[in-house]
Amino acid sequence: MYIKLSTMFYGSACARNSSMFLKQTMILRFLFHCWNPTSIILGSFLLYILKFEILRINSGRAKRRRFKGHLSQRNPNSRMSCGIKTFTVSNHNCSELWSKRAPIEAAFCSSRSLYEFCPLLRPRSSGVLTLGVSVSGYPRVHGNSLLTSRYTLAASHEVHAMRNATSESVVDELKSKEWEIGVLKDEIAAMQGMLIRRTPPTGPPPHYVGTFEFLQDEDNTPRNKLEEIVWYKYGEVNQMKEKNALCSLKRAIDNAPPTRDFIGSLKESYLRTGLPGLIAEVKKASPSRGVLRENFHPVEVAKAYEKGGAACLSVLTDAKYFQGSFENLEAIRNAGVKCPLLCKEFIVDAWQLYYARTKGADAVLLIAAVLPDIDIKYMLTICKKIGLAALVEVHDENEMDRMLAIDGIELIGINNRNLGTFKVDISNTKKLLEGERGEKLRQKNIIVVGESGLFTPADIAYVQEAGVKAILVGESIVKQEDPTKGIRDLFGKDISA
Numbered sequence: 051m052y053i054k055l056s057t058m059f060y061g062s063a064c065a066r067n068s069s070m071f072l073k074q075t076m077i078l079r080f081l082f083h084c085w086n087p088t089s090i091i092l093g094s095f096l097l098y099i100l101k102f103e104i105l106r107i108n109s110g111r112a113k114r115r116r117f118k119g120h121l122s123q124r125n126p127n128s129r130m131s132c133g134i135k136t137f138t139v140s141n142h143n144c145s146e147l148w149s150k151r152a153p154i155e156a157a158f159c160s161s162r163s164l165y166e167f168c169p170l171l172r173p174r175s176s177g178v179l180t181l182g183v184s185v186s187g188y189p190r191v192h193g194n195s196l197l198t199s200r201y202t203l204a205a206s207h208e209v210h211a212m213r214n215a216t217s218e219s220v221v222d223e224l225k226s227k228e229w230e231i232g233v234l235k236d237e238i239a240a241m242q243g244m245l246i247r248r249t250p251p252t253g254p255p256p257h258y259v260g261t262f263e264f265l266q267d268e269d270n271t272p273r274n275k276l277e278e279i280v281w282y283k284y285g286e287v288n289q290m291k292e293k294n295a296l297c298s299l300k301r302a303i304d305n306a307p308p309t310r311d312f313i314g315s316l317k318e319s320y321l322r323t324g325l326p327g328l329i330a331e332v333k334k335a336s337p338s339r340g341v342l343r344e345n346f347h348p349v350e351v352a353k354a355y356e357k358g359g360a361a362c363l364s365v366l367t368d369a370k371y372f373q374g375s376f377e378n379l380e381a382i383r384n385a386g387v388k389c390p391l392l393c394k395e396f397i398v399d400a401w402q403l404y405y406a407r408t409k410g411a412d413a414v415l416l417i418a419a420v421l422p423d424i425d426i427k428y429m430l431t432i433c434k435k436i437g438l439a440a441l442v443e444v445h446d447e448n449e450m451d452r453m454l455a456i457d458g459i460e461l462i463g464i465n466n467r468n469l470g471t472f473k474v475d476i477s478n479t480k481k482l483l484e485g486e487r488g489e490k491l492r493q494k495n496i497i498v499v500g501e502s503g504l505f506t507p508a509d510i511a512y513v514q515e516a517g518v519k520a521i522l523v524g525e526s527i528v529k530q531e532d533p534t535k536g537i538r539d540l541f542g543k544d545i546s547a
């Protein structure tokens with residue numbers, strides 16, 4: 051997540067150059083006045099040392115110039131907001147690490163303010179600046195200075211270089227991607243008609259830094275439940291990332307058993323029963339319905355679902371809002387349940403895909419209301435790489451159209467519940483499958499999953515008629531004393547083999 055900008059910092063080289071000039075003149079004067087062998091040897095020695103000093107200054111200047119050149123590659127029309135919020139400076143000279151959360155613009159408005167922010171950097175010290183990109187839910191900083199956009203551009207040059215150099219490595223791809231979306235994610239999302247902001251919009255408290263002032267422009271309150279969940283998720287994921295480095299997750303995946311065929315299982319069930327394949331949800335509670343099952347034993351519920359003829363299972367892993375957990379997912383996987391498992395989580399970061407895979411998931415949920423197209427595409431790529439199926443969830447026409455324009459999606463879920471308002475309306479499935487959209491879905495061979503608010507055989511018939519080949523059901527079956535019977539009641543018949 052850190053982008054390294056190997057930039058050398060030198061103090062005011064000009065000022066030092068003029069003092070150097072003075073020193074040189076003084077030595078020459080000394081040589082001129084005291085013309086004897088000792089003073090010649092001493093003078094030559096001093097000049098010799100000074101020459102190195104001058105060379106060092108010049109190389110410092112060259113680097114400084116290069117850095118400036120970097121900055122000047124700006125597009126004067128671009129006005130980007132900078133997502134960078136933290137920076138860490140490691141000073142090679144004294145091999146100490148200094149870190150402070152501060153707007154990056156402040157660091158670069160002048161070398162003076164850089165020194166003010168980084169007490170370890172002295173005008174004569176050289177160092178490497180490492181920029182941390184805010185993908186962590188820290189408030190974004192809004193700066194309207196040219197430096198913001200200049201700097202953003204300069205940094206993305208570096209990212210391109212980095213990506214080209216290490217295109218093989220998923221880890222680096224991830225870093226680059228996180229950088230890109232960290233900077234632009236909300237702008238991109240807004241352009242795509244998305245209402246969910248991925249991180250709180252407010253910057254740090256208004257303060258004055260050098261010549262730049264940062265102002266808060268919107269309040270810090272999530273506009274709806276989904277936004278609240280997503281903001282919270284960012285913080286949570288960041289903490290989890292600290293404990294589980296991506297490279298160790300990758301290693302675990304290399305040694306993990308292969309995933310099960312989630313989509314294949316749904317197709318097979320549809321062919322076998324002539325009814326939509328069931329993804330049965332292991333869910334203890336939800337923000338809209340509260341606790342659904344008091345005596346909740348995830349493994350028992352999962353086994354009962356499998357016995358009742360579920361094609362796949364969906365396991366809620368969100369703890370705060372759904373009282374789920376990754377332990378539940380892992381426990382179900384290890385209990386000998388054969389159904390492929392969907393990790394039902396709010397994915398905001400590709401790291402979560404790797405994590406879900408290590409915990410036994412065969413599929414993940416990607417919510418179009420939360421992830422801009424660029425993220426959906428990227429996450430689909432990662433899913434393919436690590437063998438996960440992706441259920442891409444939409445809940446309105448705009449999201450459906452966006453997803454239809456993306457290649458490589460095999461499974462689209464239409465959520466009848468608006469995750470922002472919790473309003474449930476099963477006619478949503480029908481609405482989104484009518485006309486051209488339905489046609490396009492068929493052309494692209496995409497399997498449609500009807501999600502939420504399905505309780506009766508009539509509901510199933512209604513969404514099947516609309517064109518779904520699979521359904522995702524939680525409440526109506528998890529609430530039943532015997533979930534196996536719950537499935538029978540839902541379909542109006544026994545669908546187990």
Ligand SMILES: O=P(O)(O)OC[C@@H](O)[C@@H](O)c1c[nH]c2ccccc12
Nearest residue numbers: 465501502503504522523524525526
């Ligand atoms: O319990 P229901 O109404 O049958 O809904 C199940 C499932 O569709 C719902 O839990 C769901 C759909 N998309 C989600 C995204 C996150 C959390 C939960 C969900």
